[in-house]
Amino acid sequence: MTGRSRPRGAYTASPCPACRAPKRSRWYLCGHCWNALPEPVRTALNLHDDQAHRRLRELHAHIAAGLPLGQLEINP
Numbered sequence: 875m876t877g878r879s880r881p882r883g884a885y886t887a888s889p890c891p892a893c894r895a896p897k898r899s900r901w902y903l904c905g906h907c908w909n910a911l912p913e914p915v916r917t918a919l920n921l922h923d924d925q926a927h928r929r930l931r932e933l934h935a936h937i938a939a940g941l942p943l944g945q946l947e948i949n950p
């Protein structure tokens with residue numbers, strides 16, 4: 875079950891963008907997907923500076939490309 879047939883936002887305003895599982899609203903990903911990210915990426919994504927939105931776009935572009943989360947690289 876991929877959840878792809880589920881109407882967008884039917885159960886939560888912001889499901890995990892990678893696997894569509896419900897996640898906490900302030901998290902970028904659900905816990906499972908977050909733990910799949912390389913440690914340096916998680917550290918970078920946890921920073922809330924003026925580059926935070928750019929990093930989030932890189933994360934979403936990576937997911938949209940269908941690449942494994944463990945291969946994500948983000949410039950800090």
Ligand SMILES: [Zn+2]
Pocket residue numbers: 890891892893894895903904905906907908
């Ligand atoms: Zn997920």
